[in-house]
Amino acid sequence: MKIAVLTGAGVSAESGLGTFRDKDGLWTRYDLNEVATPEGFARNPALVHDFYNARRANCADATPNAAHMALAELATGPHEVTLITQNIDNLHTRAGSSDVIHMHGRLMRALCAACGARWDAPLVMSPHDHCPSCGATATRPDIVWFGEIPYDMDAISAAVATCDLFVAIGTSAEVYPAAGLVELAGGQTLEINLAPSARANAFDDHRFGPASEVVPAWVAELL
Numbered sequence: 001m002k003i004a005v006l007t008g009a010g011v012s013a014e015s016g017l018g019t020f021r022d023k024d025g026l027w028t029r030y031d032l033n034e035v036a037t038p039e040g041f042a043r044n045p046a047l048v049h050d051f052y053n054a055r056r057a058n059c060a061d062a063t064p065n066a067a068h069m070a071l072a073e074l075a076t077g078p079h080e081v082t083l084i085t086q087n088i089d090n091l092h093t094r095a096g097s098s099d100v101i102h103m104h105g106r107l108m109r110a111l112c113a114a115c116g117a118r119w120d121a122p123l124v125m126s127p128h129d130h131c132p133s134c135g136a137t138a139t140r141p142d143i144v145w146f147g148e149i150p151y152d153m154d155a156i157s158a159a160v161a162t163c164d165l166f167v168a169i170g171t172s173a174e175v176y177p178a179a180g181l182v183e184l185a186g187g188q189t190l191e192i193n194l195a196p197s198a199r200a201n202a203f204d205d206h207r208f209g210p211a212s213e214v215v216p217a218w219v220a221e222l223l
C-alpha cells in the first residue's frame, strides 16, 4: 500500500512537548498573533526568538516516544510511506524516519528573510544574528507562521491524492491547509487521536487513545 501519514502536536505530547490547543496548550499561554505571525515578528523579534529559543531547548531535551519509533518502523516494511508532519520538532528524524516532510518548517533551522539562505540554527537565536550568506540581520526561525504558505505543498498533495491510506495522528484539524488534506485523500482515511478532531466526520475510520499506545498497535497490524 501507499500510506500517507500526517502528524501533529499530539504525537510529540508524550515526549513532553506541549500541544497548542489542549488545556494548558501553548496558545493558552501565548498570543499566537504575537509569536506565530510575520507581523508579530516584525513588531517584536526578540519576543518571537525567546519563544522559539525556549521550544528549541525543550526539543533538544526531549526524546522520541513509542509513536515516533513505530512510524519509523512502518517505513521499513513493505509499504510505501510518506511521513508529513506539522511539527517543527525533530523527533521523527531522531526516531529513524528519513525524508520527513516538515510542512510548518523546522525548529533546528534558521532562515534569512533577506536572501532566503537556510542553515542549522544555533540553540539560541537573536535579532542581532547575521546571515552567514549575505550578512543581513534579518534572520528568523525557519518556521511557517500564519499567513505564510506551508512547505512542499505539491509533494504533499501528490502523496495524499495517490495514497491507498491516509492517516492523521495527533492533530486537532484546526489549521489549514493540513486540516483539509483528508478531503484530497485518494484512498481510505483513518484518524488516530485522543478524541475526535474538528474534521473527524471526514474520516472513514477512527482509533482513539494516546498515540504512544494506539500507533504501535496499528503499525504492528500493518507489518
Ligand code: BJW
Pocket (backbone or CB within 6 Å): 007, 008, 009, 010, 011, 013, 014, 019, 020, 021, 022, 025, 036, 086, 087, 088, 104, 143, 144, 145, 146, 147, 148, 149, 150, 153, 169, 170, 171, 172, 173, 174, 175, 176, 177, 192, 193, 194, 195, 197, 209, 210, 211, 212
Ligand atoms: C493527542 C495526544 C496524545 C494530545 N496522543 N493525540 C479561515 C478558514 C480557513 C483557513 C484560514 C482561515 N483564516 C486563516 C486561515 C489560514 C490559516 C488557518 O488555518 N487558520 C486557522 C486558525 C483557521 N492557515 C495558515 O495561515 C497557513 N497558511 C496558509 O493557509 O497559506 C495559504 C495557502 C496554503 C496552501 C496553498 C495556498 C495558500 C499556515 C499555518 C501555519 C501554522 N503554524 C503553526 C505555528 C508555527 C509552528 C510552531 O510554532 O510550532 O503550526 S500554528 C500551530 O498549529 C502549529 C501546528 O503545526 C498547527 C497545528 O496544530 P496541531 O498539531 O493540530 O496541534 P493542536 O494542539 O491543535 O492539536 C493537538 C491534537 O493532539 C489534539 O486533537 C489532541 O486531542 C491530540 N493529542 N495529546 C494522541 N498523547
